[in-house]
Amino acid sequence: MPRVGIVMGSDSDLKVMSKAAKMLEKFGIDYEMTIISAHREPDVFFEWAKGAEDRGVKVIIAGAGMAAHLPGMCAALFPMPVVGVPLSGSKLDGMDAVFSIMQMPPGVPVATVAIDGGMNAALVALKILAVSDESILAQLKEYSKEMKETVQAKAARLDEVGYEAY
Numbered sequence: 451m452p453r454v455g456i457v458m459g460s461d462s463d464l465k466v467m468s469k470a471a472k473m474l475e476k477f478g479i480d481y482e483m484t485i486i487s488a489h490r491e492p493d494v495f496f497e498w499a500k501g502a503e504d505r506g507v508k509v510i511i512a513g514a515g516m517a518a519h520l521p522g523m524c525a526a527l528f529p530m531p532v533v534g535v536p537l538s539g540s541k542l543d544g545m546d547a548v549f550s551i552m553q554m555p556p557g558v559p560v561a562t563v564a565i566d567g568g569m570n571a572a573l574v575a576l577k578i579l580a581v582s583d584e585s586i587l588a589q590l591k592e593y594s595k596e597m598k599e600t601v602q603a604k605a606a607r608l609d610e611v612g613y614e615a616y
Contacts, residue, residue: 452579455507456483467513469568499527509575516540518550521560533571534560
């Protein structure tokens with residue numbers, strides 16, 4: 451069973467990162483979630499990131515704000531995909547984190563989702579896992595079908611009741 455690691459630097463990040471956990475739970479994917487400060491406890495962080503592969507982690511989702519070093523450091527230490535989630539909350543509303551996560555040096559890539567995009571980070575991780583797991587792929591196809599049906603139902607409601615009802 452594939453496993454995903456979810457890491458964040460503070461409990462204030464849980465509001466966003468819990469959305470990743472909930473999406474993984476919806477798909478029945480095992481995950482581990484932790485809070486580690488790469489700046490305040492680098493020894494703990496190094497041990498966690500370097501040991502992730504041995505714990506069965508196939509993808510790491512790392513949330514970070516401001517300087518946002520956590521996703522990049524994960525990518526430097528972990529040999530498989532890392533998805534970075536830029537977190538808002540700074541004076542720059544997360545744009546600083548976006549640029550920090552996106553501007554990794556050549557050879558140390560981090561996939562990056564939108565600011566506070568915990569749910570999409572989980573979907574990126576699921577799509578990565580689906581490359582080698584037909585059951586996850588089937589669930590993703592069903593999820594896409596459900597999203598389409600939801601939009602179609604909203605359009606039908608708009609046609610029935612008009613925009614004033616919203």
